Every structure is written in structure tokens, then in C-alpha cells.
Amino acid sequence: MNGLTLAYLGDSYYEFHIRKYLLDSGMTNVNKLHKKAISYTSGTAQAKIIKYFIDSNLLTEDEITIFKRGRNSSGPGRKNIDSATYHLSTGFEALIGMLTLTNEKRVMELINLSIAYINQESGETV
Numbered sequence: 001m002n003g004l005t006l007a008y009l010g011d012s013y014y015e016f017h018i019r020k021y022l023l024d025s026g027m028t029n030v031n032k033l034h035k036k037a038i039s040y041t042s043g044t045a046q047a048k049i050i051k052y053f054i055d056s057n058l059l060t061e062d063e064i065t066i067f068k069r070g071r072n073s074s075g076p077g078r079k080n081i082d083s084a085t086y087h088l089s090t091g092f093e094a095l096i097g098m099l100t101l102t103n104e105k106r107v108m109e110l111i112n113l114s115i116a117y118i119n120q121e122s123g124e125t126v
Helices: 003-024 030-041 043-055 061-073 083-102 104-122
Strands: none
Touching: 003 030, 003 061, 003 083, 003 104, 030 043, 030 104, 043 061, 043 083, 043 104, 061 083, 083 104
């Protein structure tokens, strides 16, 4: 699968688990759920997460290779974020997508680390 296809899968899988996490926390107001989900799933948040993973040496060499494959295959970007952020977030999503297909335990570890990192950065939990 190419990097963008992996990112497509990773985007939906990650979004699903973030929504489930928020619902499991007891949130029920749809507007609040949507706003809170964005703090975990935006391109900016995903770029911060992948930088944290790399800087903290939390990824294997194979995972870094998958990330780079997604990052380097991404399209022109989105209007609401800069190109570098878009490419980083696409690489993050590709990594999640590949692990979704190959290593359920590891993908959940990274999703849980992502949630913990965003919570720490924001100074709050749900």
C-alpha cells in the first residue's frame, strides 16, 4: 500500500479510537466532543505527537521508515495548516495505518501514548 492509502486508513482508525476515548470518559455533548476530538486529531496535534515520538526515541527503525514513507508521499497540503505540518501529520497517519494492519498491540500503545502526550501538553485530561 502506498503512503497516502496507509494515511487514509490510519486517519480513520485514530479518529475512531479518539472518539471512543472521549465517549468512555463520559462526554456526551456532541459539540464538546467534536471540539475536544480536534485537539487530538488535528494535523497540528498529530505533527506534535510524531515529533515527540521521534525525539523521545519511541519508534523502531521500521516505524520511522513507514512514517517517512507517508510523510514523503503526501500531497500538496491543506489550507488550514502549513505544508511541513501536513507532511508530518500524514506520516503519523501512515504509521498508524500500517500498524493497524500489522500490529494491533503496538498501534494501541502508540494511540495511548498520543492521548497521554496531548493531555500532558494541554495540562488536562478529558
